Amino acid sequence: MPEAGKAMTREPALLVRDLNAWYGESHILHGMSFEVPAGTLLSLLGRNGSGRSTTLRAILGLTSRRSGSVRIHGHETIDLPTHRIAPLGLGWCPEERAIFASLTVEENLMLPPRVGDGGMPIEELYQLFPQLAERRRSQGTRLSGGEQQMLALARILRTGARLLLLDEITEGLAPVIVQKLEETLQLLKARGFTIVLAEQNLHVAARLADAVALVEHGQVTDAFPVAELAARRAEVEARLGV
Amino acid sequence: MMDIPFQALVSQAMLGLNNGAFYALLSLGLAVIYGMLDVVNFAHGAFYMLGAFLALIGLDYLPVWTGIEGLRLGFWMALLLVPPLVGLLGITVEALMLRRIARLQPIYGLLLTFGLALILEGLFANHFNSGGEPYGGKPAALEGAVDLGFMMFPRYRLFSMVLAIVVCLAVWWGIERTRFGAQLRAGTENPDVARAFGINVPRLRSLTYFLGTALAGLAGVVAAPIYTVSPHMGSEIVIVIFAVVVIGGMGSILGAVVTGLALGLLEGLVKVIYPPLANTVIFVVMALVLLWRPAGLFGREA
Numbered sequence: 313m314p315e316a317g318k319a320m321t322r323e324p325a326l327l328v329r330d331l332n333a334w335y336g337e338s339h340i341l342h343g344m345s346f347e348v349p350a351g352t353l354l355s356l357l358g359r360n361g362s363g364r365s366t367t368l369r370a371i372l373g374l375t376s377r378r379s380g381s382v383r384i385h386g387h388e389t390i391d392l393p394t395h396r397i398a399p400l401g402l403g404w405c406p407e408e409r410a411i412f413a414s415l416t417v418e419e420n421l422m423l424p425p426r427v428g429d430g431g432m433p434i435e436e437l438y439q440l441f442p443q444l445a446e447r448r449r450s451q452g453t454r455l456s457g458g459e460q461q462m463l464a465l466a467r468i469l470r471t472g473a474r475l476l477l478l479d480e481i482t483e484g485l486a487p488v489i490v491q492k493l494e495e496t497l498q499l500l501k502a503r504g505f506t507i508v509l510a511e512q513n514l515h516v517a518a519r520l521a522d523a524v525a526l527v528e529h530g531q532v533t534d535a536f537p538v539a540e541l542a543a544r545r546a547e548v549e550a551r552l553g554v
Numbered sequence: 555m556m557d558i559p560f561q562a563l564v565s566q567a568m569l570g571l572n573n574g575a576f577y578a579l580l581s582l583g584l585a586v587i588y589g590m591l592d593v594v595n596f597a598h599g600a601f602y603m604l605g606a607f608l609a610l611i612g613l614d615y616l617p618v619w620t621g622i623e624g625l626r627l628g629f630w631m632a633l634l635l636v637p638p639l640v641g642l643l644g645i646t647v648e649a650l651m652l653r654r655i656a657r658l659q660p661i662y663g664l665l666l667t668f669g670l671a672l673i674l675e676g677l678f679a680n681h682f683n684s685g686g687e688p689y690g691g692k693p694a695a696l697e698g699a700v701d702l703g704f705m706m707f708p709r710y711r712l713f714s715m716v717l718a719i720v721v722c723l724a725v726w727w728g729i730e731r732t733r734f735g736a737q738l739r740a741g742t743e744n745p746d747v748a749r750a751f752g753i754n755v756p757r758l759r760s761l762t763y764f765l766g767t768a769l770a771g772l773a774g775v776v777a778a779p780i781y782t783v784s785p786h787m788g789s790e791i792v793i794v795i796f797a798v799v800v801i802g803g804m805g806s807i808l809g810a811v812v813t814g815l816a817l818g819l820l821e822g823l824v825k826v827i828y829p830p831l832a833n834t835v836i837f838v839v840m841a842l843v844l845l846w847r848p849a850g851l852f853g854r855e856a
């Protein structure tokens with residue numbers, strides 16, 4: 313896709329403009345706009361129910377209806393069916409992890425079709441997450457929560473996706489696993505991945521993000537570089553209710 | 555009960571296993587369609603009947619209708635062509651009808667396919683002998699009987715059993731052990747996430763319905779030389795097939811195959827031991843299994 317390459321230099325990896333999304337009759341996103349330059353990590357911060365998860369699902373076309381504009385690496389996707397969006401170089405870790413119970417660990421890992429060049433070889437993924445290598449023949453749901461999260465992340469790193477949508481990947485996990493995931497995200501940043509991280513943990517966001525966007529009532533109400541977070545901490549915490 | 559001749563028991567057991575192989579083939583298709591599409595496919599028996607009739611038509615009617623003797627399709631050609639043909643009809647039904655009601659309760663799919671079954675059965679009952687016609691295309695190579703050591707068994711029946719079991723194993727392997735099968739299972743379990751990974755779930759659903767109905771068509775072709783080809787053969791067998799799938803566990807592939815064979819065998823044995831129960835024993839088993847394990851013998855408890 314040579315034209316995509318050209319567009320990438322001019323356009324951010326992900327450009328969301330005036331995105332509205334509905335689940336049935338419920339209007340969840342109300343004109344959301346933000347952008348993520350290639351190679352950076354944007355953290356979406358917001359209270360429960362503010363619309364962070366829905367934002368990621370709407371980018372993938374998984375809401376019942378959506379309008380506005382979602383450009384991925386320069387391609388407009390608002391009218392594409394869901395299965396044609398990932399091939400533009402997208403990977404998604406859903407909040408519920410969604411490890412397939414009827415598939416083994418290795419089948420889960422091999423399931424998503426390739427969406428780009430330069431995906432991590434499976435041996436490298438097993439090196440990164442040795443626990444998965446040990447359990448490659450187990451059914452997916454026999455894994456612990458932390459192992460499931462590693463598998464959910466590993467399976468989109470194999471596909472060659474360069475834009476990752478990660479939904480609450482540290483939620484409910486032990487500190488040692490949160491630290492492992494943080495290290496992995498640092499590695500991915502160093503390798504030039506573009507990442508959107510829906511995150512409730514302000515400390516994690518502060519350590520990883522290049523920029524943060526505050527999500528309130530289905531809109532981005534504020535967006536700023538992470539450097540400003542320290543100075544605005546009290547205000548942000550009040551708005552997030554933490 | 556003690557004076558049952560051993561020979562009668564063995565030959566009924568073999569005939570029972572033969573019927574069981576057909577149960578397995580048919581309930582396999584039904585289980586695949588239910589597991590993947592959540593459709594209780596009541597038209598499954600009609601697709602089976604259609605398979606048998608297409609074989610019969612190819613042999614006896616096509617040369618007459620077209621006036622071209624060269625268009626007479628023998629058994630092997632029917633075996634090759636009829637299953638994909640029935641599968642194509644299945645895809646059409648899926649695309650034009652089932653897809654529109656995919657988001658509704660399963661009862662709508664059941665009612666729709668039940669209506670479809672009645673229409674197909676009625677059509678064939680209008681145009682063909684409703685009492686049934688024999689299929690005269692049994693290949694010469696499969697005439698006669700084989701000595702199994704403990705009994706003489708018709709060669710064609712042995713062929714039909716082996717074919718059915720091989721096909722069942724192949725389908726099981728394809729679904730449980732291949733990449734395509736993994737996509738199928740993932741698409742069943744969580745269609746949204748599978749789609750988000752770039753898997754074309756609607757196409758997988760069409761392929762599944764193709765596979766399931768083609769299996770029914772195949773069973774119909776293979777059954778034609780054994781059973782009379784009749785418009786009502788589908789509705790007669792579909793109730794038993796449903797019982798097999800319920801006993802095995804809805805959606806369980808291996809469960810459908812093993813249960814189909816086992817119930818055929820049981821039916822055969824009961825025919826010797828206590829004939830009056832032969833036609834109902836499967837439903838007695840179904841009732842008992844439902845009381846003991848509502849999800850079926852191989853089903854996962856929800």
